[in-house]
Amino acid sequence: MLKRIEIRDFAIIDQLGLDLGPGLTTLTGETGAGKSILLDALGLCLGDRTDRSMVPAEAGKSEVHGLFDVADTPRARAWLTEEALDEDDECLIRRVVQSNGRSQAWINGRPVTRHQLEQLGALLMGIHGQHAHQALMRPDTQRRTLDGFAAHPQRLEAVAELARRWRRVSAEIESLSGGSADHHDRIELLRYQLDELDDAAPSAEEMAELEREQRRLAGAGEIITACQQSLEALYDGETSAQSLIATAERELSAHGDVDARIDEVQQLLTTGQVQIDEACQALRQFADQLEMDPERLEAVETRLSRLHDLARKHQIEPEGLAEHAEALRAELDRLTSADERLVTLNAEKEKLFSDYREAAQTLSESRQAAAAALSERVDSLLGELGMAGAALIIAVDPDDQATPSEHGIDRVRFDVRTNPDQRPAPLQKVASGGELSRIGLALEVATADTAELPSLIFDEADTGIGGAVAEVVGRQLRALSAHHQVICITHLPQVAAQGMHQLQVDKRQNESGRTVTDVRPLVGDQRVHEIARMLGGLEITENTLNHAREMLDQAD
Incomplete structure (x- = not known):
């Protein structure tokens, strides 16, 4: 879970420090106030490629710190331990970008590569929206999402262990036979x-x-x-x-x-x-x-x-x-003496391959059954989220000739059809930013009990919707926050009102005349007035305020 983020000299942010808690946090503010810049900064912290244009001309560097609680994130803890970067239950990430485009990164005070940062970031947070840091696009993420929903860890481990044993025996055969005719x-x-x-x-x-x-x-x-x-x-x-x-x-x-x-x-x-x-x-x-x-x-x-x-x-x-x-x-x-050993090893390899094929086929059947159930659940949620007629098609394509792999013989691919008359196509080629965000939301809600990531961010999940559908989106996000820390950037009061915490993003001119962004937490009447602004625009009446109070009361 993300506990705190600190940003200094990044785009139009001078200096910012935010404490975040569990549950659903909504970010609101006028269009162009800089809400998405927060996600850009967070993406940088999680291993995105640098963009020196984000370093202000008057600053020599940009700096982002992210403090994460990894007590309940076993995969992230295991990765940190394996890389000798663990530090109790907290993980502090620091990323610095120089004005020439070069960057440096640290995890718990120790220097790391961008690749290491990207690996850890994929275990800490999922970002859904029009950003480069979208784990949902990755085939391995799609496979893990399906496996998590299928809840078949014993089948996965059986396949992985047989694949490891097959590789060890194959390596010994290669060594004994010399790998060529020069034996x-x-x-x-x-x-x-x-x-x-x-x-x-x-x-x-x-x-x-x-x-x-x-x-x-x-x-x-x-x-x-x-x-x-x-x-x-x-x-x-x-x-x-x-x-x-x-x-x-x-x-x-x-x-x-x-x-x-x-x-x-x-x-x-x-x-x-x-x-x-x-x-x-x-x-x-x-x-x-x-x-x-x-x-x-x-x-x-x-x-x-x-x-x-x-x-x-x-x-x-x-x-x-x-x-x-x-x-x-x-x-x-x-x-x-290799000839005798080779006879034994080749027999063992053949037996392992047969056992692997059987275990991988069982895993494939489990995946196919889970794919049908998950697709059905996501399709139902997409209808509630204003994407009637959209469908998620999860393809599980077994390759009987594939070399034994710890992940089995299947190629798992998430295709999507946003309209009934369209042909399914890979997720990233069909969905717009708002559609992709809602598809991600539907998947996260459908797999909430089994998903691995502790924190989720949604940007533009409410694009192109309103009214009752917007309220459904908000309720689904709030329901999802029972299992994850959820941060949502929204323009809709129906979504904002569902948040347990609300942050307002403002844009202003500083003393030197430069445009800068501020973020502040809203409490009490501050939050009522922000919801009312989102409802009524420039003119806020008593009726608008009452409506805002009613929405907050209903959400609570």
């Missing part, structure tokens, strides 16, 4: 690649060891030279570290009894000699064991080169060759 070629390629990898027998541990050994063998000469030079400096040379420390120790030993600190230094030097001796012994053993081995070096480098070539060929790191081989082996096992 056998893929098996042969995998076998060749595995033979090559198994012959190389790579492992991550071997790679690390080979690289260490290669570095050691390649640098053996430099390492031996470094060992010899180090031994010369530490022990073997005439001025080695060991001999220098020994000399220092002898010089200090004669003075150790003079100061204890000299004795401490002497002990440290002794420890240093011991450590140098141990280091030189270990270094000598390492150098003795190290030898030049060109043949082994060549073998190691050849092995490394082969592994790196394989890794480049498979576009992976050398350390991953063993893991890659296992992945190829698993794929080969799956493909070579």
Whole structure:
């Protein structure tokens, strides 16, 4: 339900904030006062395409906010949750249009695309009239309207589940068979690649060891030279570290009894000699064991080169060759065993298709029965709404060759005949704005108990009617508001009087001489005078006021 709308700098609206409640709200005012501009702003909030001509020349941008209560709107709540845009039981939509035509949109403070806004808008509100935002024109809306009236959710879910299972099995068959004639070629390629990898027998541990050994063998000469030079400096040379420390120790030993600190230094030097001796012994053993081995070096480098070539060929790191081989082996096992699996899957697919066809046919029969009942009910209402002879023809055309779909095998189409001598044609090609709005009203009333949208707006539902028919329209709108929030733009007092709330739209000149629109809620005598104005025009008499009071009293 729409709780509040705020508009700033949109067409001839400077700034406007409206709180709306449940039930029927009527919008009245002089022709050209800007009533339909409110719907344009609301349509913008619900995902309509932008029109930069609606941004006033003196304003840099237009801005519209819509606050909705989604507590009792499960489909909208589910969509918000799925898109990670949910925020308790309220939904705040903000749309900004720049003077250059660019727009931005937010849902609950998070930026969204216009497509997302349009998706959510289709779940929050239906607009009937001469506007682009007309869900009734959409084939999916027509199908959902019929399904809602038919009240067969179990049949719908059965068809949807069978279609999902059929698609999953079809996808697995496609995967196993390769989707083309290259299934056998893929098996042969995998076998060749595995033979090559198994012959190389790579492992991550071997790679690390080979690289260490290669570095050691390649640098053996430099390492031996470094060992010899180090031994010369530490022990073997005439001025080695060991001999220098020994000399220092002898010089200090004669003075150790003079100061204890000299004795401490002497002990440290002794420890240093011991450590140098141990280091030189270990270094000598390492150098003795190290030898030049060109043949082994060549073998190691050849092995490394082969592994790196394989890794480049498979576009992976050398350390991953063993893991890659296992992945190829698993794929080969799956493909070579696919023939048996394919036999099972094809049998399952055939059975699912048969079950789907049966369930879809049952759903189609239910739709056809509901279509006849809904058409009859709508036709009766259209007669009451001043469209005698008009008829809604709901076509349910099953396609026995259609690929399984979650919605079944039917193409649902709403055709209309506005006069008995006309041929039925699609809704949008036949009905005028006022006719379309009344057809929408008849459908909403006929499906009030099952319709999904929480809020409905009717524009020009009273075009071309008056008198008793206008009163019927008003009563039907009021009856509809027991199930939905209903907002109706009207020029007829019979319709306006049926509203639980009434808003008046006025046009005036502001301080700068610019024409602007204001909207204000009417209460008490204000509402009586507005109904009287609609009844009597410029001259409002006491009789007109009494008539207005009587109409309001009768409506209440």
